[in-house]
Amino acid sequence: MRRLFHIHRVYENKRKRLQQKTSKKPSLRKVLVKYSKRERDRAKDYIHKLTTFIANEFNGYAHGFEDLRKNRMLNGSREHNRRISKSNWRTIITFMSYKSKVVLLNPRNSTIRCSRCGMVNASKGASYECRKCRLRMDRQLNAAINLYLQMEGLPPTPRLFEELMRGWKGFTMTGGRLMKAPMNSRGAQSS
Numbered sequence: 197m198r199r200l201f202h203i204h205r206v207y208e209n210k211r212k213r214l215q216q217k218t219s220k221k222p223s224l225r226k227v228l229v230k231y232s233k234r235e236r237d238r239a240k241d242y243i244h245k246l247t248t249f250i251a252n253e254f255n256g257y258a259h260g261f262e263d264l265r266k267n268r269m270l271n272g273s274r275e276h277n278r279r280i281s282k283s284n285w286r287t288i289i290t291f292m293s294y295k296s297k298v299v300l301l302n303p304r305n306s307t308i309r310c311s312r313c314g315m316v317n318a319s320k321g322a323s324y325e326c327r328k329c330r331l332r333m334d335r336q337l338n339a340a341i342n343l344y345l346q347m348e349g350l351p352p353t354p355r356l357f358e359e360l361m362r363g364w365k366g367f368t369m370t371g372g373r374l375m376k377a378p379m380n381s382r383g384a385q386s387s
Contacts, residue, residue: 207235251295262303311341
């Protein structure tokens with residue numbers, strides 16, 4: 197997804213420079229339209245390649261996607277709104293849907309529900325910490341586990357969580373800081 201974000205960022209900068217000059221020279225509007233079309237075409241091409249790779253790599257699997265709506269995610273922050281607007285979630289889902297089976301999942305509480313015990317508590321930042329079972333993990337990983345459980349129709353339980361996490365030996369915390377020792381399911385470091 198970093199490549200897709202880069203495509204949008206490059207063309208955003210090009211349009212920004214052109215928009216400043218367009219007020220003085222209206223004939224540059226055609227160039228501005230050309231850059232916008234080129235951005236859409238390059239983003240679509242990348243998404244086609246990405247979804248084809250995923251569909252071929254995981255042939256026969258059902259792919260779950262959050263049913264996100266951009267208009268509900270916009271707020272007063274200009275930078276946040278631009279980041280959300282650059283995302284191509286719907287296009288990815290559309291392209292995936294004709295290459296393999298797609299399941300749309302309700303995103304409600306996916307990042308704030310504990311994937312181990314099921315308790316809903318608001319977390320701040322990139323890390324998720326449950327007040328009930330003391331689970332600490334990356335917020336996005338917690339959401340991914342919750343969405344997987346939802347796709348399979350399973351409720352979050354400590355036993356199921358332990359079974360899912362059995363093969364894990366730890367993970368890199370958000371921000372790139374590597375844990376010195378693997379984390380167990382309770383969030384404590386193992387020795």
